[in-house]
Amino acid sequence: MKVNSRKALSRLSLRSLLASKKQNIITVFAIILTTVLFTTLFTTFISLRNTLNLQQMKDYGDSSYAIMAVGDEDELESLRGLPGVKDVGVSIELGYTPDKTFVAYCDQTASGFVFSVPSEGHLPSSPDEVVMSRAQLQKIGSDASIGDQVTVDYVVYSSDREVLVSDTFTLSGITSDDSHYILVSEDYARDVISDLSENIGMYLYAHLDFLAGSEFRVYDIAEELGLDPRCVLINPAFESSSDPLGPEGIAAVVVLMLLIFFTGFLIIYNIFQITVANKVRDYGLLKTVGVTSKQIRKIIRKQSAFLCIIGVPIGLIAGYLIGVSMVPVLLRQTVYGAITPVSGFNILVFLGAAAVSVITVLISSSVPGRKASKVSPIDALRYNEAKVSVSKREKVNASIPSMSFANLGRNRMRTFLVVLSISLALVLFDTLCTFIDNFDMNDYIQSHTPSMDFTVSTPSYFAGEHDDYLTLEEVSEISSHIESDHCGIAYMPENFSTYVDGRIDYPAQVVGVENELLSEVDIIEGDISSMYEDGTASVIATANSSLHIGDTVSVTFASDYHYRDPRTGTVYESPNDVPQNLDFYDLEMIPVGGEKEYRVCAITEDYPSSFSPLFIFADKSEQLILNEQQIDDLTDGHYSIMCFCADAVSSEAAAEAEAYLHELAGSSSHFDYTSIETVREDFDQFLGAVKYIGGFLCGIVGIIAVLNFINAILTGIISRKREFALLQAVGMTGRQLRKMLVIEGLFYAAISVLFSLPFALLVNTLFKRIDLFWSPSTAHLTVVPILILLPVLALLGSYIPCVIYGKVRGTSIVDDRRTNE
């Protein structure tokens, strides 16, 4: 009969665990809660990050880590099978359509990377086949289905002239709208290139995906192949600086993690602490039999591990479900409100959350465990004899409230922890209420509403992309539905290709507006009356520019670029003139095109919110406002409608226009608009999310507080059962005993409220400093929410002890006697 100590210890751990069921239920609950919190946090974080990251990739059009421009098939072949390289896709880019969709050949792998795997049909296999998305078909005005003929017009990449190609294909497949590509077959691509060969290099691209951790090798690989590092284009979605959640997001996760760790620790520590305190005698007893300190610690560790085995899996599942349901709510707060979230299901999330929970449990149980291991066997033996020594010290004739109060002081640490966790919930709740209360809708609307009632444009404008524009016919159709006495169009140059004083590095931002809209510009200095004159040279600059009143600026609208060698000063008019031995990257580009001189007549703080370009180049860009005639002259007609702005004549007219625009934006993905109503919706959504998430947090912290409280009361009763029996023996009635416990509960509540008041004020004061969501001048602090919770606390404080006492007393005084003898 060979046995080892592990078995004996396991048996001891398990049996004594099973002997104290009530405490275990609370502990398991606490473990579940902690795990739920961690899992929710991680799942939400990962899922949010994956979703935003995927969206970044979709916006960029590619999901491979890097694209490498390679010279020929051989180089391509040598990329495959390199260590660290997971997948290589190949594409040959031919050119682009007028609306900037690429026309290219992609192999199976590459089509996966560029979100262009056909959802119906197949990739082009013969030269007359093509694959495109529904959205692209719509843009060229076709409703073809698979097998139908489609004509694609596009410009072939060419360095000196625009080679327009128009070909008719058979539609062989349809991709999702995420695709930025129109796919053709390899044979077709090679034919086009060889037909135009003299001016076109072969654009052969390798889309590289790496095994995790090998990404850094990409430049080494390029070097090994003898490629210029500039042939490597890293996907911006993978750059660490473009983490979709940003440093604030990650900081928030870390803070939340610490908070959860702390609350989890608080409650689990507390429970173990109390459990161990109740079993001091048992541990001492084990020591007389020869259980070492180490083995006692092991017993407690085993018990926590066992409770983890029950609690953690439940917590993981529940936390995952909660996390998944929270992602859409959070997503609505980002610019990607409408996208479908990617699941955060990741085995690492589970392992991580489980690990953090288990660590929390082990740390929280290790302190009480150490305490238990230090119990001296003598004390355990004496404990037996000195059964009533605690009560002896107490004056039995003391008043009941003073006895209750004295009880709180017996285990100061426990009392403190309970008070702390109740206070935490109170402070959090108060902060949330103050936040919601002070969050000023008018303030928000004022700062977020454009200066005019309606701004209408395309979704692309509102997303800051500026690659889809309204047409004049569309605007006149829209304006006919808005009864307005003050409206106008704002224009922008095509391709953003405007430069100030020939500076290529900082494209200038230019907006041209109809005269009607000039009055919307808030002038802080100068006079704009000269801008209404015919052929005027006056323009408005924003305060972000380096320009001042009276300055002359020369603006170029580039229709072409020349190349200058800074070392020799030679200017090459066409890329074809550039000698073979020179590298384009070493040359300066010089914009050439219509050039106009203007004089700054006025300065405005910023573009009016109604027609501000939402694409910002760089801090150093000059920002100008021109009138309609000026932008027409400057760009020689190459300008687009940025947006149409209108003020309604009356509130009825506004309501009608709102209804019309709402309908319009809902029915077509080509239109979008902002108005007071849409801002109000945004506001409601934002506030809704604050309430949802804040309420969730408050709820969790509140549950933790109540659990802590129940636990303190429960153990307070269990550990004093013998003492209660004595008190009853000397004449205390059951009613009086219950009264004592209720008063004890009320003391907890009262102390917690008193404790939390100054903290709530402090936190609110700190919050008030942040001029983010409310104006500090009008914000008012309040502790009313805490006071409102007072009766709830009082009710819980008196109800819980009653219930627990009733339950405990019902079963066990006799049992307990017997067990202890």
Add this chain to the structure above:
Amino acid sequence: MAILRAEGLKKTYGKGESRVEALRGVDLAVNKGEFVAIVGTSGSGKSTLLHMLGGLDRPTEGKVFIDDKDIFALKDEALTILRRRKIGFVFQSFNLVPVLNVMENIVLPLELDGAKTDKEHIDNIIEMLDLKSQIHKLPTQLSGGQQQRVAIARALAGRPTVILADEPTGNLDSKTSQDVMSLFRVTADKFSQTIVMITHNTEIAQTADRIIRIEDGLIANR
């Protein structure tokens, strides 16, 4: 040869006004196979002495030797291990682990040691203590006398060098007390087990080979 030896044992509790000198210099030697009874009035220091002898507590001054080894030279952890290998305790209040059944209680110290249980030996003990029909019961399902027999079985299971018993009959009626005492006697004879036992009862003390009287923290001269 003295298997258990104490030299100049002193133990002082508390400080200042509440200072108690529980032991004031005790010298003692117990030979192998000897059955010693310690008697004395309440508060004279008997339990304190027994605790020191068993290494449950450290003396203020003096040494205890078991098998000629100074046990207090050991660290706590090692002392605990020594205790479970060489000493069997029996207390007035049985001190059985309530969640383990009789058999599990008896073999607990052995299992904790990871030692091979000598099944024959255990069966012998159980037979002798008449616990055969009880081995699957929990301590709470046993009478006081039965519980104390389990405690004795547990003390014997590891073939300890010495059994230390603090008023083992204190919670038992006189008939049961007699039974327990004769068990001790038999054990001492049959296994030539060294036993040190505290008792209030001079009649019970007569069962022992030798009686030591403690008075006020010192061994009284006979």
